Amino acid sequence: MKIAAVALICMTAPAYRCGVLRADQPQTRESKTETDGAIILRNDFSDESIGAYTDDAFKSDRDWGKVRWVHFHGRANIVDDHGDKKLRLTFPKGKFGHQETGGNAAVSIGKHDEIYQRVTIRFEPGFSFVKTGKIVGLGSGAHWSGGNVPREGQGYTSRFIWDRQHEAAMYLYHMDQRSKYGDVLNLGFKFQTGVDYTLTQRIKANTGSQKNGILQVWASQDGGQPKLVVDRNDLRFGTEGRSATELMFVAPFHGGGDASFAAGQTSYMTLDDFVVSSAKFSDLP
Numbered sequence: 001m002k003i004a005a006v007a008l009i010c011m012t013a014p015a016y017r018c019g020v021l022r023a024d025q026p027q028t029r030e031s032k033t034e035t036d037g038a039i040i041l042r043n044d045f046s047d048e049s050i051g052a053y054t055d056d057a058f059k060s061d062r063d064w065g066k067v068r069w070v071h072f073h074g075r076a077n078i079v080d081d082h083g084d085k086k087l088r089l090t091f092p093k094g095k096f097g098h099q100e101t102g103g104n105a106a107v108s109i110g111k112h113d114e115i116y117q118r119v120t121i122r123f124e125p126g127f128s129f130v131k132t133g134k135i136v137g138l139g140s141g142a143h144w145s146g147g148n149v150p151r152e153g154q155g156y157t158s159r160f161i162w163d164r165q166h167e168a169a170m171y172l173y174h175m176d177q178r179s180k181y182g183d184v185l186n187l188g189f190k191f192q193t194g195v196d197y198t199l200t201q202r203i204k205a206n207t208g209s210q211k212n213g214i215l216q217v218w219a220s221q222d223g224g225q226p227k228l229v230v231d232r233n234d235l236r237f238g239t240e241g242r243s244a245t246e247l248m249f250v251a252p253f254h255g256g257g258d259a260s261f262a263a264g265q266t267s268y269m270t271l272d273d274f275v276v277s278s279a280k281f282s283d284l285p
């Protein structure tokens, strides 16, 4: 049935478009390995137009579900990467913070005690890492960042970042964090440019006030087998029922809060295949 549908599309479309359609059909690696009933959102940008992905386009993109806010200030585009549509963000030279570089969006995903988030990112050749920058993540809400510590157990955020020396890492705000500016958990590898990294995190809420919340992270390169790179089961994402996950952040930017974090040259990142699921992806060990 699926084969017939693809064949029909190919017969009625120019040859070069067959690749586009096939790449973005729901036959990707992710699709084959998921339990469809558990998917909360999935966005592969397959039905978007090439070109500017305005904040209005983001808001009206049904694949996100409920968009809470979006501020990309004209720095988001949809590009065709060998027949696969992707979101591409611009990080202008000399800029830092999500007002001036990358952007800041959040999507409501309901309220979950256990959640999986996946995305595939690529730093384009020439990407200026400088010190550190945020990529995407999850949280109970948006307050817990920028030095706002949920010391009373009000919630958490857990975001993928690039850290100094290109280190891939998680950036965690939680009630037991050591530093005012969050805990950094290294993933054990350095980001390189031109590589597709598929990053998956699992958050399982702690119970009551116990230190038994789970954070697991898996990573793979260029479509390889995901490897478990973070495995914690001693975290408190919140107390008194405030540890549930409600938001997904799409907020990559350089920073840090001063110009020493700014890109040394205009840089680009592509993001694709966003998936949020309440059940484990079957390709995870």
Ligand SMILES: [Ca+2]
Binding pocket: 024, 044, 045, 046, 084, 085, 086, 272, 273
């Ligand atoms: Ca895509």
Ligand SMILES: [Ca+2]
Binding pocket: 045, 046, 047, 048, 061, 062, 063
């Ligand atoms: Ca769409």
